[in-house]
Amino acid sequence: MKVLAILLAALVLVTSAASRQGTTPNIKEVFIGRCWDYQEIRYNTILPIEPKNCSHLWDLFFKAFSYHAPCDVRQANYDQYLQEAKQSLPANKAMFWSGIYNLAHQFSDNGINYVTLEDTLIGYLANSLTWCGQENYPGMNFSACPTWTDCPLEASESFWSGASTTFAASAIGPVVLMVDGSNPNKPAYRRDSFFGKYELSGLNVSKVPSVHVIVTHALGAAKLEVCGNGTLVTLQNDVEARGMTYTCDDNPDSVMYLLCAEKPDCRECKLAKALASGQLSYNSSVITPDYIMG
Amino acid sequence: MKVLAILLAALVLVTSAASRQGTTPNIKEVFIGRCWDYQEIRYNTILPIEPKNCSHLWDLFFKAFSYHAPCDVRQANYDQYLQEAKQSLPANKAMFWSGIYNLAHQFSDNGINYVTLEDTLIGYLANSLTWCGQENYPGMNFSACPTWTDCPLEASESFWSGASTTFAASAIGPVVLMVDGSNPNKPAYRRDSFFGKYELSGLNVSKVPSVHVIVTHALGAAKLEVCGNGTLVTLQNDVEARGMTYTCDDNPDSVMYLLCAEKPDCRECKLAKALASGQLSYNSSVITPDYIMG
Numbered sequence: 001m002k003v004l005a006i007l008l009a010a011l012v013l014v015t016s017a018a019s020r021q022g023t024t025p026n027i028k029e030v031f032i033g034r035c036w037d038y039q040e041i042r043y044n045t046i047l048p049i050e051p052k053n054c055s056h057l058w059d060l061f062f063k064a065f066s067y068h069a070p071c072d073v074r075q076a077n078y079d080q081y082l083q084e085a086k087q088s089l090p091a092n093k094a095m096f097w098s099g100i101y102n103l104a105h106q107f108s109d110n111g112i113n114y115v116t117l118e119d120t121l122i123g124y125l126a127n128s129l130t131w132c133g134q135e136n137y138p139g140m141n142f143s144a145c146p147t148w149t150d151c152p153l154e155a156s157e158s159f160w161s162g163a164s165t166t167f168a169a170s171a172i173g174p175v176v177l178m179v180d181g182s183n184p185n186k187p188a189y190r191r192d193s194f195f196g197k198y199e200l201s202g203l204n205v206s207k208v209p210s211v212h213v214i215v216t217h218a219l220g221a222a223k224l225e226v227c228g229n230g231t232l233v234t235l236q237n238d239v240e241a242r243g244m245t246y247t248c249d250d251n252p253d254s255v256m257y258l259l260c261a262e263k264p265d266c267r268e269c270k271l272a273k274a275l276a277s278g279q280l281s282y283n284s285s286v287i288t289p290d291y292i293m294g
Numbered sequence: 295m296k297v298l299a300i301l302l303a304a305l306v307l308v309t310s311a312a313s314r315q316g317t318t319p320n321i322k323e324v325f326i327g328r329c330w331d332y333q334e335i336r337y338n339t340i341l342p343i344e345p346k347n348c349s350h351l352w353d354l355f356f357k358a359f360s361y362h363a364p365c366d367v368r369q370a371n372y373d374q375y376l377q378e379a380k381q382s383l384p385a386n387k388a389m390f391w392s393g394i395y396n397l398a399h400q401f402s403d404n405g406i407n408y409v410t411l412e413d414t415l416i417g418y419l420a421n422s423l424t425w426c427g428q429e430n431y432p433g434m435n436f437s438a439c440p441t442w443t444d445c446p447l448e449a450s451e452s453f454w455s456g457a458s459t460t461f462a463a464s465a466i467g468p469v470v471l472m473v474d475g476s477n478p479n480k481p482a483y484r485r486d487s488f489f490g491k492y493e494l495s496g497l498n499v500s501k502v503p504s505v506h507v508i509v510t511h512a513l514g515a516a517k518l519e520v521c522g523n524g525t526l527v528t529l530q531n532d533v534e535a536r537g538m539t540y541t542c543d544d545n546p547d548s549v550m551y552l553l554c555a556e557k558p559d560c561r562e563c564k565l566a567k568a569l570a571s572g573q574l575s576y577n578s579s580v581i582t583p584d585y586i587m588g
Contacts (some may be wrong), residue, residue: 033327
């Protein structure tokens with residue numbers, strides 16, 4: 001999914017680094033190395049590991065797009081690979097994100113707090129890679145790949161739509177979705193986002209009773225959308241229409257502290273520090289006692 | 295049959311638990327995959343990348359310990375590998391840690407805020423791997439490796455002491471050291487830690503003017519050592535004896551917020567949240583105005 005952000009950013013900037021857009025050099029070595037690393041080390045104490053043959057996974061992945069023209073790849077091409085690479089998820093841990101990458105991954109903490117698509121083998125292997133096919137040997141184009149907007153929609157989204165659908169279908173128990181309520185260029189919820197198109201519809205409602213939405217607001221930025229207004233009303237309707245319970249929280253404490261860790265000089269963060277260090281006294285009549293003491 | 299199945303399952307469990315202590319399976323694929331991943335993707339926008347031949351690096355690394363008895367490996371064995379794999383560090387970014395791993399790496403944020411040994415190619419490639427040699431083919435022992443305490447000191451530390459020394463020697467500009475001031479089992483500073491033995495002495499004082507120490511205190515835990523007392527006095531003396539300036543900070547804001555993000559229900563964190571949400575008023579006469587407003 002990070003690759004989407006990178007490609008969109010490249011498009012906006014009208015990138016000059018054309019050569020960076022070809023298939024990632026040494027993609028086979030990276031893919032197979034990540035696959036063993038994932039299973040043997042990175043996630044072997046965090047997620048249930050179902051041993052996979054990494055060379056076989058590469059063969060299936062490579063087969064999906066190699067020796068095809070770059071835009072001639074449908075989601076179905078990846079079906080066999082996704083079927084082979086998919087894994088069981090621990091219950092109550094699945095987390096989705098839309099429009100916000102870094103904070104979402106700090107929050108999920110590499111599968112320790114929550115499991116995102118990028119913490120699954122499918123997402124981990126492909127994250128930040130670029131790849132595309134060509135009809136001639138070696139079947140991959142290392143000099144230039146089209147951007148997502150150059151290809152018909154299905155080809156552009158063929159891998160990540162399948163990966164998102166597979167991930168959503170594996171979720172068990174309540175799930176979390178993090179969205180950005182402070183982005184002036186993008187609503188917090190969009191039906192044409194990956195979450196809106198593939199993940200919400202991919203959830204198995206017999207196994208997922210509820211969706212808990214976390215709306216984040218950058219420190220010092222306008223709160224353009226909060227729980228209960230704007231596109232979050234649409235989101236609530238869409239979640240409930242699928243028969244799941246919807247809950248929503250604006251910048252919960254744990255998210256606020258992650259934001260403060262990056263910008264400790266923001267006013268709300270400095271106040272917190274002053275209080276903790278005893279420089280500040282509080283007016284007990286204003287406080288809900290069990291909030292403070294509880 | 296059910297009994298047999300249980301016995302076989304137990305056997306498999308015992309076997310796999312023991313084999314986890316041998317050389318990491320597929321270590322060559324993991325090493326080479328990480329090496330390309332590091333250069334092409336993970337750190338290619340964060341650190342200056344000096345292209346390396348990953349297969350050649352593996353050959354040098356493998357040569358250092360393979361076909362030797364597991365405890366028969368001196369630091370000098372790794373010299374050629376370390377020389378080939380070492381890289382230039384960006385100025386003012388080097389960060390050391392001692393006795394505290396997770397928080398230090400959340401703080402450094404994969405090279406974005408600071409660069410730790412584990413963000414350099416040398417540390418990234420070896421992090422969390424297990425390896426040891428044997429005299430017979432294939433030169434590595436995949437069933438059991440000695441623990442550090444089983445080998446003479448030099449063999450135990452042979453790789454990481456060389457890696458730490460190489461990292462310290464590459465630092466340019468002021469450096470940061472994070473230590474734990476709340477561990478009842480381990481002083482914040484120990485002269486026999488990797489920092490004390492290899493890194494402090496490895497710093498090039500003509501390029502590194504100062505060491506800034508961050509002493510962390512787990513929320514709710516006793517502050518066993520703070521700047522200016524305990525082993526931190528020894529640390530100050532050792533830093534100054536090498537001709538560098540010493541500064542020290544107890545749980546600076548950005549660290550406090552990382553701690554609060556993990557434990558938002560701690561008292562000091564809840565107070566902060568109440569204040570930010572307007573549930574709390576403050577007594578302006580108590581506050582240092584420029585602390586709050588500045």
